[in-house]
Amino acid sequence: MSESPAGRTVRVDPRAGGCTGCLLAGLGATTGVLVWAPRAALRVDGGFEGHARDLSVLLVDLPLIALGGVLVPLLARALVARWVPRPWLAALAAVAVLALAAWGLAEWYAPRHRPDPGYGPGI
Numbered sequence: 001m002s003e004s005p006a007g008r009t010v011r012v013d014p015r016a017g018g019c020t021g022c023l024l025a026g027l028g029a030t031t032g033v034l035v036w037a038p039r040a041a042l043r044v045d046g047g048f049e050g051h052a053r054d055l056s057v058l059l060v061d062l063p064l065i066a067l068g069g070v071l072v073p074l075l076a077r078a079l080v081a082r083w084v085p086r087p088w089l090a091a092l093a094a095v096a097v098l099a100l101a102a103w104g105l106a107e108w109y110a111p112r113h114r115p116d117p118g119y120g121p122g123i
Contacts, residue, residue: 024073024095025073026071027072039109040057040062043056
């Protein structure tokens with residue numbers, strides 16, 4: 001039990017925080033990979049005759065995206081839970097931060113694309 005800012009006693013189940021954290025981590029990793037995958041598909045496929053294949057998106061970008069997807073909602077929940085006595089509000093804030101992070105990833109992440117052969121200047 002802990003004291004809320006209003007002076008009321010709030011009963012908090014410690015196991016609920018662990019389950020919520022696991023759910024948020026799974027949701028974050030899944031969201032990150034689902035936002036990342038369509039943008040990285042060209043680099044994995046390689047385009048015309050595989051000339052632009054770049055597997056570093058699988059070896060570097062994928063683990064970083066998944067790790068960021070796990071850490072972003074967990075850190076947001078931990079920060080909000082320090083100041084807000086309601087656990088559902090902390091989880092809601094974590095989901096909102098995850099949505100903002102997914103939007104930011106979709107706007108920012110664009111793997112480098114080489115021009116297709118034969119479509120350069122002069123043609």
